[in-house]
Amino acid sequence: MTTLVLVSHPHLADSTSQQFLKASLPANEDIIWEHIESQPTLDVAKEQDQLRHADRIILQFPLYWYAAPAGLKQWEDTVLTRTFVYGDHRYPLADKELGIVVTTGMPGKAFQRGGAEQITLDAALAPLAAVAERAKMTWLPIFAIHQFAYLEEPEKLQLVVDYQRYLTQEQPDSLGDRQAWFAQRLPEMIKQLPPEQQATGRLIEAEFSQQKDDIDALADTLSLIKEQEDD
Amino acid sequence: MTTLVLVSHPHLADSTSQQFLKASLPANEDIIWEHIESQPTLDVAKEQDQLRHADRIILQFPLYWYAAPAGLKQWEDTVLTRTFVYGDHRYPLADKELGIVVTTGMPGKAFQRGGAEQITLDAALAPLAAVAERAKMTWLPIFAIHQFAYLEEPEKLQLVVDYQRYLTQEQPDSLGDRQAWFAQRLPEMIKQLPPEQQATGRLIEAEFSQQKDDIDALADTLSLIKEQEDD
Numbered sequence: 466m467t468t469l470v471l472v473s474h475p476h477l478a479d480s481t482s483q484q485f486l487k488a489s490l491p492a493n494e495d496i497i498w499e500h501i502e503s504q505p506t507l508d509v510a511k512e513q514d515q516l517r518h519a520d521r522i523i524l525q526f527p528l529y530w531y532a533a534p535a536g537l538k539q540w541e542d543t544v545l546t547r548t549f550v551y552g553d554h555r556y557p558l559a560d561k562e563l564g565i566v567v568t569t570g571m572p573g574k575a576f577q578r579g580g581a582e583q584i585t586l587d588a589a590l591a592p593l594a595a596v597a598e599r600a601k602m603t604w605l606p607i608f609a610i611h612q613f614a615y616l617e618e619p620e621k622l623q624l625v626v627d628y629q630r631y632l633t634q635e636q637p638d639s640l641g642d643r644q645a646w647f648a649q650r651l652p653e654m655i656k657q658l659p660p661e662q663q664a665t666g667r668l669i670e671a672e673f674s675q676q677k678d679d680i681d682a683l684a685d686t687l688s689l690i691k692e693q694e695d696d
Numbered sequence: 697m698t699t700l701v702l703v704s705h706p707h708l709a710d711s712t713s714q715q716f717l718k719a720s721l722p723a724n725e726d727i728i729w730e731h732i733e734s735q736p737t738l739d740v741a742k743e744q745d746q747l748r749h750a751d752r753i754i755l756q757f758p759l760y761w762y763a764a765p766a767g768l769k770q771w772e773d774t775v776l777t778r779t780f781v782y783g784d785h786r787y788p789l790a791d792k793e794l795g796i797v798v799t800t801g802m803p804g805k806a807f808q809r810g811g812a813e814q815i816t817l818d819a820a821l822a823p824l825a826a827v828a829e830r831a832k833m834t835w836l837p838i839f840a841i842h843q844f845a846y847l848e849e850p851e852k853l854q855l856v857v858d859y860q861r862y863l864t865q866e867q868p869d870s871l872g873d874r875q876a877w878f879a880q881r882l883p884e885m886i887k888q889l890p891p892e893q894q895a896t897g898r899l900i901e902a903e904f905s906q907q908k909d910d911i912d913a914l915a916d917t918l919s920l921i922k923e924q925e926d927d
Contacts, residue, residue, distance in 0.1 A: 475773070529769075529772070529773050530769075530772045530773065530776060530823065530826075530827050531822070531823035531826040531827065532763065532769065532823045533769075534769070534773055535766050535767075535769035535770035535772075535773050536766075538760075538761075538763065538764075538765070538766040538769045539766035539770075541766075542706070542760050542761065542765055542766050545761060582826065582830075583826065583829055584822060584823075584826040584829075588819070588822050589822065589823050589826065591762070591815060591819050591820065591822060592761065592762035592763045592815075592820050592823070595761075595762040595813065595814065595815045595820065596761050596762065598814055598815075599813075
């Protein structure tokens with residue numbers, strides 16, 4: 466799967482959250498990363514080619530006034546020509562996934578009726594969802610990072626994994642898809658360990674595999690019970 | 697009342713609707729008109745001063761991808777600093793009216809669930825409404841112009857009057873406010889008529905005034921009836 470990450474930020478070098486996310490990009494994956502504002506002029510043909518080539522497109526930006534920064538809107542207004550998106554009833558972006566990674570300076574609970582911001586992220590980003598709808602793309606649940614500056618180290622480690630999964634894991638984010646994603650990456654991670662920890666690594670892998678089998682068995686039992694209830 | 701009209705359009709000279717609206721600006725009114733993209737760099741202090749000075753602020757633009765063009769977002773991201781809008785719990789824009797004049801290339805009925813666009817203009821422009829909310833401004837109902845190119849001459853004439861009222865008439869757009877708006881402008885309009893039409897003009901003024909009295913009388917009767925019903 467090819468993932469295209471389009472980052473919009475007017476001062477990328479000054480953004481600790483964006484630098485953190487850049488350093489968190491998964492290695493050994495087919496990921497194209499691009500910073501929109503770094504380009505002196507947008508090469509429309511190149512941008513459209515990148516979109517055509519990608520299976521998952523991620524728009525990543527800080528929330529400014531309940532929307533993406535002007536740079537991303539400029540990209541939309543320039544690259545997403547009508548002809549490209551739905552001209553002649555051809556939809557080159559159809560069935561591709563559109564994901565949003567948005568950072569905000571407020572806690573998550575601010576984005577609800579009665580909260581400090583009085584608007585949900587879903588409502589604020591509805592125009593982007595409408596673009597996805599128009600292009601016949603599949604909208605992924607928004608990946609929001611609130612108040613990055615206040616995250617503790619364990620939360621940041623969790624963020625790395627969640628972010629990598631958002632970029633590369635099969636959707637929907639089901640237990641099975643999550644297990645498969647970890648199982649695929651575990652052997653590679655263990656290989657990177659220093660020799661004295663290899664044995665521990667292999668034990669973790671065996672334990673993970675055992676747990677996966679246990680969960681599968683439990684899930685099977687559960688569906689059997691459900692079937693009988695339905696009778 | 698001072699009205700500030702901020703127009704965002706990347707190619708203003710090529711836009712027949714924007715040129716029409718510019719020609720329709722009411723004369724003899726306290727209106728400041730500005731084209732955002734015409735300015736090489738945004739003078740933040742000047743823009744903020746203009747906002748402070750205005751009673752009604754109109755954002756006027758074509759709908760691109762369910763939002764304002766990048767130029768307006770750039771203006772928001774640059775001019776509307778946090779310090780300016782709500783720093784130190786001071787709200788310099790509080791109680792000012794924010795109006796939106798938006799042109800679209802689709803018929804009005806496209807902007808609803810089940811319509812071609814699947815999103816209402818209210819939902820698409822919710823981020824701007826959230827800005828108004830944050831700044832403690834009063835949000836005016838959106839003034840939408842659909843498919844300007846297809847308007848017939850009588851519809852265009854109606855548009856001129858409706859647009860002028862949106863810019864300068866007291867809100868809400870009640871019958872009383874509308875009558876007052878016309879009554880105030882009628883003598884000036886009649887003065888502009890050629891001499892041979894002055895008599896007709898004065899007859900229209902008298903008729904208008906008579907109708908207004910009739911309506912007022914009817915309204916009084918109506919509220920009397922309602923009062924009795926409530927007893």
